Amino acid sequence: MGTSEWSKSEKEVARQAFTMAYDRECKSIEEELRKRVTDLQNPEGLWAIHDYLTEIRREIDKKYDYRYSVLPFIFARLLHEGWIKREDLMGLSEDKIEAITSISTLSAEE
């Protein structure tokens, strides 16, 4: 099966990897939020926390785009950023994994 078609089992693997990455990234935002709230000292700091959440939420909404047409790029980015590992993609076709890891490696060399 090529990179443009996804079997039922591939879709399950993809959904699981996607959700795992999303949960991990949200967890790290949660940790950053806890840190910022601990360090909070004045109203300016309060609104700075709101600005931080507004910005990061916009990024997360843009990044986690679950459409099969763009999923290889999403996974490549998530792999590059460390939110998923190669093992999390096991079950996808070899050519998908190959394509995803190739792009991911290219990004890493930039």
Place this chain on the structure above:
Amino acid sequence: MGTSEWSKSEKEVARQAFTMAYDRECKSIEEELRKRVTDLQNPEGLWAIHDYLTEIRREIDKKYDYRYSVLPFIFARLLHEGWIKREDLMGLSEDKIEAITSISTLSAEE
């Protein structure tokens, strides 16, 4: 001096009471934020905190409008909500204090 004119010393009292109320209210938002962050369990909760801050910031921005033309109404509301006390307005003219506390009492009876 009537309710529409503010002497230099009245402006100082007003600024101080205004800032005090703002700081107190922000402090209470900060406490609510700390509580919500402590109870945080999943990504939905994270974005619910962002929604809370977006909403409350909009309210605060609307409420804390430092223009002398509207300041008596602002102070009446702050008094009614408990962010300032009558004593915090000491130094304003008697008719201003009278007008502010009258409106504040009316609101309380609603």
